[in-house]
Amino acid sequence: MTGGGAVRVLVVDDDFAVAAVHRGYVESVPGLEVVGEVHRGVEALQAVQVLAPDLVLLDIHLPDLSGVEVLRRLRSLAGPQPDVIVITAAREVETVRAAMTTGVVDYLVKPFSLAAFRERLEAYRAHRVEVLRRTAEPGRGLQQSDVDRLFSTRRRVSEPLAATPLPKGLSPRTLEFVARALASSPADDLSAGEVGQRCGLARVSARRYLEHLERSGLAAVRPRYGAAGRPENGYRWTG
Numbered sequence: 387m388t389g390g391g392a393v394r395v396l397v398v399d400d401d402f403a404v405a406a407v408h409r410g411y412v413e414s415v416p417g418l419e420v421v422g423e424v425h426r427g428v429e430a431l432q433a434v435q436v437l438a439p440d441l442v443l444l445d446i447h448l449p450d451l452s453g454v455e456v457l458r459r460l461r462s463l464a465g466p467q468p469d470v471i472v473i474t475a476a477r478e479v480e481t482v483r484a485a486m487t488t489g490v491v492d493y494l495v496k497p498f499s500l501a502a503f504r505e506r507l508e509a510y511r512a513h514r515v516e517v518l519r520r521t522a523e524p525g526r527g528l529q530q531s532d533v534d535r536l537f538s539t540r541r542r543v544s545e546p547l548a549a550t551p552l553p554k555g556l557s558p559r560t561l562e563f564v565a566r567a568l569a570s571s572p573a574d575d576l577s578a579g580e581v582g583q584r585c586g587l588a589r590v591s592a593r594r595y596l597e598h599l600e601r602s603g604l605a606a607v608r609p610r611y612g613a614a615g616r617p618e619n620g621y622r623w624t625g
Contacts, residue, residue, distance in 0.1 A: 392419040393511050396439035396468070398430040398456075400448050408443055408473065411500060415507045427451025431459055439468050441510070444490075446474035446481060454484045461489070469514075471506065492559055505587075509563045512585045550602045556595060560587070564595040568605060568623035575610055575620025596621045 395412050397420055399405040409420050418441075422433045427448045434442065442460075446453035457470060471492040472485050485493055492506055547565055552558055567584045568576060576584075582592035599605035600621065610620040 392417055393441055393514065394419060394421045394437070394439045396421060396430070396433055396437060396442045397423045398425070398427075398433075398442060398448070398453075399445040399473070400425050401445075404445075411503050412443070412507065414500075415504055415511070417511050418507060425449075427453070427456040430456050431463070434460060434468060435463065435465070438466065440514070442468050442470045443473050444470050446472060446476040446485075454481060457485060457490070469510070471510070505557065505560060509560050509585055509587070512563065512583075512587075547604070550598075550604065553598060556598060560585070560591075561595050561598070564592060565599060565604065565623065568596075568599070568621060575608065575622050577610070577618050577620055579618075581621070599623075 395418055397405050397408050397412065399408060402425060405423050405425060409423055412418050412420050421439055422437045424430050424433050425448075427450050430442070430444065430448075433439075444453050444456060448456065451459075453472060453474065453476075460470070461467065470490045471494060472490050473494045473496065474481075475496040476482075477495060482493060491510060494503065494506060547558075547562060552561065563585045564581055564587075567581050578593035578596055579589045581587070581596060582589045585592065587595075596605060596607075596619075600607045604624060605621045606624050607619050607621050609617040
């Protein structure tokens, strides 16, 4: 994805009907477009090389290669590497661990609701846009300092979150996106609306995550005043 363009998505699922549903889900999310749909592991590897998607939605149970093997071969290909979200009914610990070692960005277990699917994809797109906006000017690739900043932000966010009990109804993945939005703006207090815009969340939803971070001691809150003079809460990462 270049600039603010749409995220190019490749759908990989052995079931034609399920793949069609996933395609429809993706196309319902603004800022995402499906550039291909395949049903076998070998086809997935070929499609990645031909279509150069930004994101692959990958099933684990494929008729020729397992999704884990596809991941391993994918990471050995030359050229730009797409992000991968695993979407599967596979719940075995070994499978989840194997997927994690290849650097997948998310793991969504079937069955799931459209709302859950949209939340993951919207959060992914918002984070991707934020990374590109904050680390690279148009026409310039990432420098080592940019890469180091991305990884250090992820570490300092993930470590304290791992020890934080999560209230019912909040998603760990979305909480991490919200925390990263705060951690990537150390000089600014962000409102719930601003965090929601960056993470692809409704303002009310963003506020729930921010309030949880504040109660957990990972964020500070203080009043700030907008152009109309009305106060609103601003949040800052302290974790």
